Amino acid sequence: xxxxxxxxxxxxxxxxxxxxxxRKLQQRAQEGVMNARERIDRLVDxxxxxxxxxxxxxxxPEMRERSAADxxxxxxxxxxxxxxxxxxxxxxxxxxxxxxVNTRKVGYVKRVxxxxxxxxxxLGESTGARMPDVMGASGVGSGDRPTQYLRTRETPWVxxxxxxxxxxxxxxAALGDFVVMRKGAITAVSSVKLTxxxxxxxxxxxxxxxxxxxxxxxxxxxLAVDTDEQALDAIGRFLSxxxxxxxxxxxxxxxxxGSGDDIGRILDILPSARAQVYDVRKILNLIYDKDSIFELxxxxxKSIVTALARLGGRSVGIVANNPIHKGGAIDPQACRxxxxxxxxxxxxxxxxxxxxxxxxxxxxxxxxxxxxxGHVMNWMNAIxxxxxxxxxxxxxxxxxxxxxxxxxxxxxxxxxxxxxxEVNFMDPRSAVSIVHGVTEADDPVQYQQLxxxxxxxxxxxxxxxxxxxxxxxxxxxxxxxxxxxxxxxGMRLTGGxxxxxxxxxxxxx
Numbered sequence: 001x002x003x004x005x006x007x008x009x010x011x012x013x014x015x016x017x018x019x020x021x022x023r024k025l026q027q028r029a030q031e032g033v034m035n036a037r038e039r040i041d042r043l044v045d046x047x048x049x050x051x052x053x054x055x056x057x058x059x060x061p062e063m064r065e066r067s068a069a070d071x072x073x074x075x076x077x078x079x080x081x082x083x084x085x086x087x088x089x090x091x092x093x094x095x096x097x098x099x100x101v102n103t104r105k106v107g108y109v110k111r112v113x114x115x116x117x118x119x120x121x122x123l124g125e126s127t128g129a130r131m132p133d134v135m136g137a138s139g140v141g142s143g144d145r146p147t148q149y150l151r152t153r154e155t156p157w158v159x160x161x162x163x164x165x166x167x168x169x170x171x172x173a174a175l176g177d178f179v180v181m182r183k184g185a186i187t188a189v190s191s192v193k194l195t196x197x198x199x200x201x202x203x204x205x206x207x208x209x210x211x212x213x214x215x216x217x218x219x220x221x222x223l224a225v226d227t228d229e230q231a232l233d234a235i236g237r238f239l240s241x242x243x244x245x246x247x248x249x250x251x252x253x254x255x256x257x258g259s260g261d262d263i264g265r266i267l268d269i270l271p272s273a274r275a276q277v278y279d280v281r282k283i284l285n286l287i288y289d290k291d292s293i294f295e296l297x298x299x300x301x302k303s304i305v306t307a308l309a310r311l312g313g314r315s316v317g318i319v320a321n322n323p324i325h326k327g328g329a330i331d332p333q334a335c336r337x338x339x340x341x342x343x344x345x346x347x348x349x350x351x352x353x354x355x356x357x358x359x360x361x362x363x364x365x366x367x368x369x370x371x372x373x374g375h376v377m378n379w380m381n382a383i384x385x386x387x388x389x390x391x392x393x394x395x396x397x398x399x400x401x402x403x404x405x406x407x408x409x410x411x412x413x414x415x416x417x418x419x420x421x422e423v424n425f426m427d428p429r430s431a432v433s434i435v436h437g438v439t440e441a442d443d444p445v446q447y448q449q450l451x452x453x454x455x456x457x458x459x460x461x462x463x464x465x466x467x468x469x470x471x472x473x474x475x476x477x478x479x480x481x482x483x484x485x486x487x488x489x490g491m492r493l494t495g496g497x498x499x500x501x502x503x504x505x506x507x508x509x
Contacts, residue, residue, distance in 0.1 A: 020092025
């Protein structure tokens with residue numbers, strides 16, 4: 001009795017699952033690029049994807065036969081057993097262009113994800129808005145525009161740039177808490193063809209919106225990888241540090257064997273001379289759980305390291321000065337990077353640890369042109385609004401206004417000084433020449449006498465004497481001390497959940 005309906009149903013399913021057709025799918029496979037459904041299969045646990053809108057099509061009758069799922073695959077799945085919502089753009093169907101129908105699909109899964117506490121994942125690859133659908137007043141004014149790009153950080157948003165991404169795919173990348181980009185992909189406001197026409201000259205895709213631009217100049221992309229598979233694996237790793245939603249603490253993981261075993265090597269890495277450089281990441285790897293450090297924006301604002309990690313199995317966020325780049329001096333890019341990271345951690349209940357070794361803010365004409373003053377104050381505003389635990393570890397030196405930005409002066413719940421720490425308004429060598437007009441070349445004896453005066457009262461113990469630091473420790477005690485401090489400062493009265501005062505802070509600032 002129902003045989004005809006069953007046959008029709010299976011035929012319709014087969015057509016939809018064939019996406020843009022065998023030829024297009026084979027071409028992608030030959031290029032080593034996954035299609036929209038393969039990406040979902042790689043991302044989520046096997047057998048868990050629950051699709052919404054499988055039979056959606058273009059609103060135009062003449063386009064229905066060639067608009068499988070209307071170019072966007074949407075639904076829910078699980079990553080390591082936790083629910084997520086997914087939008088995967090199907091470039092084989094009308095370039096995954098945005099239409100009134102697939103915009104409703106995206107809006108639906110976003111609302112469900114927000115209401116029920118699921119991370120939202122956007123697998124980007126699209127040509128932008130679909131024409132002629134959006135032409136005219138009725139077209140451009142339709143959709144879920146009031147909430148389409150609203151970020152109030154109830155759940156984590158993750159975006160992957162996996163091909164040419166224009167329009168909504170680029171917007172969702174800018175809105176993401178974590179953005180991963182495959183090398184060779186492009187994301188920009190408009191396509192290369194449209195941009196070239198607008199400015200009447202040839203446009204190089206990589207220059208317009210390639211991975212180097214977005215990892216090194218704009219800072220929008222957190223991580224660049226070589227393949228789709230690496231991008232999808234990075235999404236899973238990022239989410240493993242975060243809770244599913246803002247009203248729960250992050251997950252706790254087993255502590256890998258060997259964590260902290262080599263912490264006694266810190267003093268072999270840390271130079272005793274305050275001006276000698278080193279890579280702080282070598283020290284971080286000795287303190288935090290083994291292989292747990294996941295660095296974000298490593299190619300942007302390099303004098304600051306921002307990384308998710310674990311201590312005793314619990315998620316933490318690290319903001320660390322890195323003297324190997326610009327001597328650790330903090331420039332406007334590093335400020336932007338630190339602020340974005342603090343917002344991420346505070347929004348999703350991840351305690352912050354500041355690892356401090358900085359000579360102050362980078363001064364000069366270029367920094368001022370980039371709005372250095374405003375970026376420094378954005379940082380101060382952000383750190384004042386952070387409601388998760390903040391611990392500051394002064395490793396070697398901390399100078400000037402940046403003392404406050406890195407958690408000193410009451411801007412952290414606890415300040416821990418290594419016995420190697422020095423706290424001062426500026427490098428004493430610079431202070432001698434500025435205050436007294438004496439350089440070492442002019443008068444070595446007088447310079448040394450004045451330098452000793454400028455260095456008095458700046459040690460780790462001097463800071464502790466006025467309770468500017470709560471502890472002075474051997475560097476080898478850092479891991480155990482931090483684990484205990486975070487237990488003490490844990491948000492037990494609120495179940496490990498902060499106040500999220502920066503939940504509406506712009507993602508691109």
